[in-house]
Amino acid sequence: MDNPRSEALFARAKAVIPGGVNSPVRSFGAVGGTPPFIARGAGARVWDVDGNSYVDFLGSWGPLVLGHAHPAVVEAVQRAAADGTSFGAPTEREVRLAELIVAAVPSIELLRLVSSGTEAVMSAVRIARAFTGRAKVLKFNGNYHGHADGMLVKAGSGAATLGVPTSAGVPETYAAETLVAEYNDLGSVGALLEAHVNHIAAIIVEPVAGNMGVVPPEPGFLEGLRRLADDAGALLIFDEVITGFRVAYGGAQARYGVTPDLTCLGKIIGGGLPVGAFGGRADVMEMVAPLGPAYQAGTLSGNPLAVAAGTACLEALAKPGTYEALEALGAQAEAGLRAAAEATGTALTINRVGSMFTAFFTEGPVRTWADAAGSDTERYAVFFHGLLERGVYVAPSQFESAFVSLAHTTEDVALAAKAAAGALGG
Numbered sequence: 001m002d003n004p005r006s007e008a009l010f011a012r013a014k015a016v017i018p019g020g021v022n023s024p025v026r027s028f029g030a031v032g033g034t035p036p037f038i039a040r041g042a043g044a045r046v047w048d049v050d051g052n053s054y055v056d057f058l059g060s061w062g063p064l065v066l067g068h069a070h071p072a073v074v075e076a077v078q079r080a081a082a083d084g085t086s087f088g089a090p091t092e093r094e095v096r097l098a099e100l101i102v103a104a105v106p107s108i109e110l111l112r113l114v115s116s117g118t119e120a121v122m123s124a125v126r127i128a129r130a131f132t133g134r135a136k137v138l139k140f141n142g143n144y145h146g147h148a149d150g151m152l153v154k155a156g157s158g159a160a161t162l163g164v165p166t167s168a169g170v171p172e173t174y175a176a177e178t179l180v181a182e183y184n185d186l187g188s189v190g191a192l193l194e195a196h197v198n199h200i201a202a203i204i205v206e207p208v209a210g211n212m213g214v215v216p217p218e219p220g221f222l223e224g225l226r227r228l229a230d231d232a233g234a235l236l237i238f239d240e241v242i243t244g245f246r247v248a249y250g251g252a253q254a255r256y257g258v259t260p261d262l263t264c265l266g267k268i269i270g271g272g273l274p275v276g277a278f279g280g281r282a283d284v285m286e287m288v289a290p291l292g293p294a295y296q297a298g299t300l301s302g303n304p305l306a307v308a309a310g311t312a313c314l315e316a317l318a319k320p321g322t323y324e325a326l327e328a329l330g331a332q333a334e335a336g337l338r339a340a341a342e343a344t345g346t347a348l349t350i351n352r353v354g355s356m357f358t359a360f361f362t363e364g365p366v367r368t369w370a371d372a373a374g375s376d377t378e379r380y381a382v383f384f385h386g387l388l389e390r391g392v393y394v395a396p397s398q399f400e401s402a403f404v405s406l407a408h409t410t411e412d413v414a415l416a417a418k419a420a421a422g423a424l425g426g
C-alpha cells in the first residue's frame, strides 16, 4: 500500500491522541501497518487521503447499513443543522425517532435516547439493578458491551483483539459484580445462577454475537436464557447495538422470537451519527429519572442532528424488500468466501446472520469464545492486508463482523470474492 499521506497523518495523530486513534480497534494493532486515513465515503465505497478507494465491508463497525452519504440521511442532517444543532430541551425530532423504535422493537414500551452503545448498556444495567435491588450482572465470554467499567470483564471486540479482555483500571470490587458464562452454553449460565441465587440483577447477551466475530445463537439458547432469567428473578437484557435493525427491522428479538426485558441499541439507529438507546418494559423503565429513583442523563441525548440521521435511516429500512436484499447480498458474500476457501484449500469457518458475517481462520465450528479464540489471527492479518491491497476494506481484527449494506451491488460482492481468492492464494 502506498499511503504517504496516511503515514504522515498517523504520525501527527500519535503526537496528540493515544495510539493516534480515538478508538483502539482502528489502530491496526492486530494486523499491523498504517491505517488509511479516510477522506470520504459514498455508497459502498470509501476513499483514503492518498486517493486509494475500497469497497467498504466495515461500514463504520455497523451503522452504515444504507452505505455512506445516503442522500436521505445527508439531507435530513443538513435540514436539522439549519435549525440549530442542540438545545438541551425536548424537540419533536427526538420524539419521532423514539416512536419509530417503539413501533419496531417488540420489547420496547418506553425508551431513553443516549449518545453511544456504551451509554445505553451502562444505563440499562443500572436500571436492572435498581429494579431488582440486586448487584450482580451475568455476561458472556467474548461478548462486548462497550467500555463501562463493569462490562470490561472478559470482553470481546477491541478488548480481546488487543489482549486486554479485562481492562486495567477496573477495580476488583467492580469486576467482582460481573459474572461470566460461556456463550451457547446454558449449563454455564445455570451454574452461576445457582451459585448466586437472588444476587443476579440481569443476564446481558449479544443475541447474535458480533464481537468475537459473528457467532449465532444455537437453537434454544436465547429461549433458555429467557426461561433461566425468569426462574432466577433476573432481567434479560439484549444488547442489540449491532443486531438492532441489522438482522431484522425489529432486531434479533424479532428474528428469533425471544423478547427480553430491556434492549440496548446504537449504531444503525443513529444512521452514522452518535445515537444509542435503552428501553423495554414500562414497569422497568419507570425506574428512570425523572419518573423513578435511578438517575440517567446526557447533554446531547436526543441531539437534533443525530436523531434526524437516525430517523432517515430507519424510514429507509422500513421499506419493503430491505431485509430480503440484505440477506441476498450476505448470502452472496458467504458463497464467495466459501468458494475462495475451497479454491485455495484454506481452512475457513464462515458464520453469518443476514448481512453480518465473519470468516474465521480455523477448521470450526465456531460456537463459543474458545472456538473463536482458537483462530489463526496471524493468517487473518495476512488476509486483511491482501484484501486491502485489492481494494476491499474489512475489520482489522478476527474478532469482529463484516457487513454488507443496501449500497453494495452484486458486482461489489463479486469483486470481494475475487479479492478473497487472491488474498488467500497469497
Ligand code: KE4
Pocket (backbone or CB within 6 Å): 023, 024, 025, 026, 061, 115, 116, 117, 118, 119, 121, 144, 145, 146, 147, 157, 158, 206, 210, 211, 239, 240, 241, 242, 266, 267, 276, 400, 401
Ligand atoms: P459504542 O459505545 O462503541 O457506540 O457501542 C458499544 C457497543 C455495545 N454493544 C455492542 C454489541 C457493540 O458491538 C458495541 C461497539 N462495537 C464495537 C465494534 N464491534 C465498536 C467499535 C469501536 O469500539 O470502535
